[in-house]
Every structure is written in structure tokens, then in C-alpha cells.
Amino acid sequence: MERGYKLKYDFDRVINRKNTDSLKWDLQKTLFGREDLIPMWVADMDFPVAQEIIDAIKERAEHPFYGYTHAGSGVKDAVVERMAKKFQWEIDPEWLVFTPGVVPALHVAVRSLTHPGDEIILQEPSYHPFFPVVKNSGCHIASNPLKLVNGHYEMDYSGLEDKFQSSSGRLPGHGRAKAIIFCNPHNPVGRLWKQDEIIKMGETVIANGGVVISDEIHCEIVFKGRKHTPFASISQEFQENSIVCMSPSKTFNLAGLEVSSIIIPNKKLRNEFLNTMGGIVPNPNLFGYTAMEAAFRYGDEWLEQVLDYLEGNLEFLTSYFEKRIPGIDVIETEGTYLAWIDCRKLGMDNKDLRTFWRDEARVAVEDGYIFGESGSGFVRMNFALPRSILEEGLKRIENAVLKL
Numbered sequence: 001m002e003r004g005y006k007l008k009y010d011f012d013r014v015i016n017r018k019n020t021d022s023l024k025w026d027l028q029k030t031l032f033g034r035e036d037l038i039p040m041w042v043a044d045m046d047f048p049v050a051q052e053i054i055d056a057i058k059e060r061a062e063h064p065f066y067g068y069t070h071a072g073s074g075v076k077d078a079v080v081e082r083m084a085k086k087f088q089w090e091i092d093p094e095w096l097v098f099t100p101g102v103v104p105a106l107h108v109a110v111r112s113l114t115h116p117g118d119e120i121i122l123q124e125p126s127y128h129p130f131f132p133v134v135k136n137s138g139c140h141i142a143s144n145p146l147k148l149v150n151g152h153y154e155m156d157y158s159g160l161e162d163k164f165q166s167s168s169g170r171l172p173g174h175g176r177a178k179a180i181i182f183c184n185p186h187n188p189v190g191r192l193w194k195q196d197e198i199i200k201m202g203e204t205v206i207a208n209g210g211v212v213i214s215d216e217i218h219c220e221i222v223f224k225g226r227k228h229t230p231f232a233s234i235s236q237e238f239q240e241n242s243i244v245c246m247s248p249s250k251t252f253n254l255a256g257l258e259v260s261s262i263i264i265p266n267k268k269l270r271n272e273f274l275n276t277m278g279g280i281v282p283n284p285n286l287f288g289y290t291a292m293e294a295a296f297r298y299g300d301e302w303l304e305q306v307l308d309y310l311e312g313n314l315e316f317l318t319s320y321f322e323k324r325i326p327g328i329d330v331i332e333t334e335g336t337y338l339a340w341i342d343c344r345k346l347g348m349d350n351k352d353l354r355t356f357w358r359d360e361a362r363v364a365v366e367d368g369y370i371f372g373e374s375g376s377g378f379v380r381m382n383f384a385l386p387r388s389i390l391e392e393g394l395k396r397i398e399n400a401v402l403k404l
């Protein structure tokens, strides 16, 4: 079938997602206690996927065998070509491991690198599933929070060095720090880490015998001409000491298909990862592979348009807060479609802030404190939705703030 259509997508169009078993739309009542909220929480987009992906899935579905499936050369080559095209990163198809999602891969990665009692470093505010990744592996979190300097997040490099020096089993029951879970672009604070920042972090971790588990699931959602650098692409040393987690799920809005590519150049680390996942974490399902290949090969026409639209939404949201909503500041989003919103000037504790967003503003957002202590007073807001609904959400927030 021919692919790579020149289609113009209309992301202003509001499509009803209710009664599709959507987590965002159909579980809102259960999770937030009311149904009349504008959903701006869980990270998927309220935009239809690229036509090429739909067609590829339909075509595969027409073949009436859905038996056990492995990652064939089609999908592997598509990932290899994507890395070369987007990041000028030459990877070997042998480095690839496919998993049904990045979060399961993080669990596997941590278990493959640690013994119970070891420490894993997190840079809070952190994507909240990182916490159970560490704890359920029997490890301890060594917390090295990001620093907020003049409205801009930075990594704390001396704190990082400290985490390695002060662990080494010195705390009762703690083994040494074995790895960091690094997130780039960073969910929730929206930083796209620059190459010199990545190098400083990576060198510190590796000099101390650690491995960088690099969650790069948002790597293609970046704004204003910025460019993502995969951690392992920086040097041979970084390549040998890292596990890079990628997926088309955020970029192409395929989260429900559960497919990710984990790139592990170091053979020993890769074998340990494969041994740890064996029999526990299955392969992705066959439609995931189909969608991944179609997205990477033919999705760029769509992606360009969606990034344009998202950038427009981000500008709209930022200027709306600046001009019309006093007391709430927006941290600059360099990557991800998640805005990190600073509500500390409202002077509310976490409980009151939660009530404010849910019952006064009637907008469903992620509470900042679930990303760690340093997220208190913030919320995370998903802006990947048609602009008219975004505007309605912002009006609700404006009215709620004015009533305070």
C-alpha cells in the first residue's frame, strides 16, 4: 500500500473520546470524583493519529493470523533509520530490545543493575512511576532534586557527586548508588537538557561506576527548533554505560498500543536486561510493531503539523496565564506537551490546591506533589488538546482565581 500522504490535519476538531475506555476521559469520575472537568492530566493527546498508522493497522488486521510475533527486520530497520534521521545516531539493530512500554523497561533495567538495598538516584520533581520502579525493586531512592534558579530548572551536579560518595553502604541497609534514572525531555518540568548539561551529569555518574537509565520517551516533542540529544549518542563511554528508553507512544499518540524500543549498546548490560525480563515482560503485541514501523517511516507529515499546533497551544497558554491569571506562573516548556505550573503564590497547601483545581477551576491536572516533595505547590497540565477546549479550561482557571 502506498504511504506518506500529503494530508492536512484539523486538530481544532473536537472528537468525542467518551465511552472508548479512555483513561483520561472515562476514568475521570473514578479518579477525580466528578465528571464535569476539562481533562488535562494523563499524557496522551486529544488528536487523532496519522492516517498512515491507521491504514497500516487495518491492513495488518485484515490478515487473519494474530499469532506469536517477533520484532522483524521491518520494525528494527525503521528504528535504526529513525535514530539516524532524527538524531544522527548510528545504532546497531542488535542493540534493540522491544518492550510493551517504557515503564516496564525501567523496572527491568533497575532490577538488572541492582541488588536489593542498592540506591537509585532520582532528580525530583520526577515522573511519579519512577518511585515504584525503585521501591518495588527493593532499592532505595537517593534523591537529588533539581534546583529551581530564577524560574529555570538545573541539575545539581555537586549533589549528584555527593549521592555516590555518601551512599556506598554507609547508611544502614543501603548499598551503593548503582544508577540514575534520567529523564530528557524532563517530565514534569519540561526541560530539554542541553548537551553540556547531559555531559556533566553523565561524566559524574560514570566516573562513580554508575549507569544512566535515560528515559527519552518525549524526545520528539520539542519546541522552537530545539534538538534532542540521545544520551548514548554522545560518546563511546556514554554508549557503554547506558540504557536508553524510547517509544513512538508520546510522539505519535500511540500509548494504548504499548510498544517501546530500548537501546542497550553494551552487550553485558543488554544480556542482563534480557535475562531479567525473560518470561516476565512479554513482547509488544503485533499491532504495536505495525504502528511503530508506520509511524517512524511515514508519520513525519503528521508530526510536523502536530508540533506546530502544540507550539501554538503552548504560546496561547503561556500568554493567557501571563496576561489574565495573576498568581500563577508557567515554567518554560522546552519539550513535552506538559506545562509545569507554579501556583505557590496562591499560598495554598497541597490539599487546598487540589480542591481548588478540581472543584473551583474544574480542570483535571496532575498534582505537583505526586512528582516528589519539590513538586508541592505546582501542577502539571497537558496542553495537547483542541484549542477551543484549552481556552475553556483557561477561562475556568481565570474565573476561579478571580474569585479567590
Ligand SMILES: Cc1ncc(COP(=O)(O)O)c(C=O)c1O
Binding pocket: 043, 100, 101, 102, 103, 104, 127, 183, 187, 215, 217, 218, 247, 249, 255, 258, 259, 260
Ligand atoms: C517520562 C515518561 N516515561 C514513561 C512514560 C510511560 O511510558 P509507557 O506508557 O510506555 O510505559 C511516560 C508517560 O507519560 C513518561 O512521561
